[in-house]
Amino acid sequence: MSNNRKTYAGRWLQDGFNIFVNELKLIFHDSGVLLIFGFAGLVYPLLYNFIYRDGVVDEMPVAVVDLSQGSYSRRYIREFDATRECAVAYDCVSMAEAEKLMADQKIHGILYFPPDFDERLARMEQATVSTFADMSTFLYYKNMTMASNLVMLDEIHSIQAEHYAAAGYTGQDAAALIEPVGYDAELLFNRPISFTMFFVYMAMMLILQQVMFYGSSMLAGTLREEHRSFARLTADLSGHGMGRVVLGRGAAYFVIFLCLGMYGTLLIPGLFHLPMHCSWTDVLVLLLFFVTDIIFFSFTWSSLITRRETVLVLLLAVTPIAALLTGFTWPTANFPGFWKAVSYIFPTTFGVRAYMNLCNAGTLSAIAPEIIGMTVQIIVYYILASMAVYIEGKVIERKDMKKEAAL
Numbered sequence: 001m002s003n004n005r006k007t008y009a010g011r012w013l014q015d016g017f018n019i020f021v022n023e024l025k026l027i028f029h030d031s032g033v034l035l036i037f038g039f040a041g042l043v044y045p046l047l048y049n050f051i052y053r054d055g056v057v058d059e060m061p062v063a064v065v066d067l068s069q070g071s072y073s074r075r076y077i078r079e080f081d082a083t084r085e086c087a088v089a090y091d092c093v094s095m096a097e098a099e100k101l102m103a104d105q106k107i108h109g110i111l112y113f114p115p116d117f118d119e120r121l122a123r124m125e126q127a128t129v130s131t132f133a134d135m136s137t138f139l140y141y142k143n144m145t146m147a148s149n150l151v152m153l154d155e156i157h158s159i160q161a162e163h164y165a166a167a168g169y170t171g172q173d174a175a176a177l178i179e180p181v182g183y184d185a186e187l188l189f190n191r192p193i194s195f196t197m198f199f200v201y202m203a204m205m206l207i208l209q210q211v212m213f214y215g216s217s218m219l220a221g222t223l224r225e226e227h228r229s230f231a232r233l234t235a236d237l238s239g240h241g242m243g244r245v246v247l248g249r250g251a252a253y254f255v256i257f258l259c260l261g262m263y264g265t266l267l268i269p270g271l272f273h274l275p276m277h278c279s280w281t282d283v284l285v286l287l288l289f290f291v292t293d294i295i296f297f298s299f300t301w302s303s304l305i306t307r308r309e310t311v312l313v314l315l316l317a318v319t320p321i322a323a324l325l326t327g328f329t330w331p332t333a334n335f336p337g338f339w340k341a342v343s344y345i346f347p348t349t350f351g352v353r354a355y356m357n358l359c360n361a362g363t364l365s366a367i368a369p370e371i372i373g374m375t376v377q378i379i380v381y382y383i384l385a386s387m388a389v390y391i392e393g394k395v396i397e398r399k400d401m402k403k404e405a406a407l
Contacts, residue, residue: 012244019248026219027252032308036215040207041260048203049272052196057139061089062109063098070118072155076129079151080111085143098132108134109144200274201359202328204264205290205351210319212257212294217302217311224306242386242393250295257295261287265355277362285364286354289374293347296381303388326352350374 027033062080066073081088089107092098098110110132120127129152133144265283269276276283305311324330325343332340343349354370364371 016244016248016251019245020251023249023252026223027215027256030219030222032222033215033219036211036218037256037260040211040214041257042263044207045204045264045268048200049196049268049274052200053272057143058084059087060085060109060140060143061107062086062111062144063090063092063101063107064088064111064113065092065095065098066113067115068113068117068119072118072121072127073113073129075158076113076151076155077111079154080147083147083150085147102132102134105134108136108140111148196274198328198356200269200272201356202323202326202348202352204268205355206319206323206326206348207264208257208261208290209294209297209322209346209348209351210315211260212253213298213301214311214315216253216295216298217305217314218308220302221305221308221310225308242389245389246296246299246382246385250292250299253295253298254291257291258287261291269359274359276359278358282358282362282364283355286351286358286367286371289371289378290347290351290354293351293374293377293381296378296385297347299385300381300388303385303392322346322348325349328352328356344373344377347374347377350377 027037064077066077077088080086086109088111090098090101092101095110095112098107098112101107102110112130112132114128114130117127117129129148131144131148133141135141262284265287266280325335325339325346326348327335327343332343335343350370350373354367354374357367357370358364
């Protein structure tokens with residue numbers, strides 16, 4: 001009995017290896033798949049990092065419309081111009097003039113002071129300063145908001161100090177009234193608040209998932225168009241062959257995407273000097289889970305692909321959804337219940353968060369919930385991928401039997 005078990009185990013490994021070699025041959029003989037793996041997997045990480053290599057905009061040109069012309073507004077403008085984010089490039093007499101400059105793309109923000117700004121502050125009433133930002137890019141809005149908020153907080157302290165001084169409070173007494181509880185804000189991992197720090201980390205993981213899915217789906221669609229299928233491999237295998245087909249094919253992609261993953265998550269950040277507060281071995285552990293997850297995810301959903309060109313349509317529809325559901329632009333706690341449930345379909349939901357947390361926190365313990373999430377996905381998608389092979393094999397078998405009966 002042990003000989004039979006060894007024989008079956010040896011045959012199982014041999015079959016898996018043959019399927020592994022066969023899958024590599026299919027991949028390297030399909031120019032479209034090679035283009036996706038080579039171009040998207042290797043060029044996109046470089047492209048994104050070149051585009052967002054700075055991640056910040058300094059000295060953004062801004063126009064000022066000061067209808068108050070008082071000491072408070074002039075001091076505000078002077079401090080606003082001294083910030084790193086913005087530079088006062090034009091002093092306009094009306095909003096119409098400032099709007100014309102923004103329409104001509106000479107400025108990307110407007111700072112507006114109403115006529116009663118200084119008068120209201122002098123009467124110790126609430127005054128309003130308005131900001132307008134060019135929303136063609138998020139960075140312009142961020143600069144305008146940050147610069148104005150920082151100056152506003154400083155101005156509030158200065159105005160309060162003046163009012164308390166007039167009332168007879170000076171020195172430590174005035175400071176205690178203005179700021180009864182002292183605080184110090186420190187951005188540990190992204191001091192310049194760079195767009196690169198959170199977008200590129202998301203992009204690196206999303207590229208791996210999308211390249212894997214579209215490449216494997218294109219290959220699956222091509223085979224089905226030619227009336228071939230991976231499910232036909234089970235006919236020549238002893239026992240239950242679904243597991244060997246899924247694992248054998250998966251091993252071929254695992255070798256390729258582990259290399260692509262190390263390139264995108266280790267080499268590229270090092271090349272562009274992105275901060276990584278973790279060791280390369282921790283990233284490798286993450287990749288072992290994530291690459292396995294995206295492989296079984298792709299095998300499961302590619303079972304629905306019957307035509308090669310279908311993948312290109314899905315590329316446009318699924319990519320932005322998968323990116324937004326990672327939570328890199330919107331807190332996941334604010335997701336509606338439906339979209340939170342949909343986010344659990346994609347490996348990037350856990351992979352992106354794990355990679356960002358790992359690069360920032362630097363320990364595997366910090367990404368334990370994400371590792372557990374990916375492990376659950378791996379188990380579920382492996383079962384679904386095996387079932388898809390089994391069902392498709394049965395369908396093909398029945399079709400073949402009907403053809404033979406018709407003959």
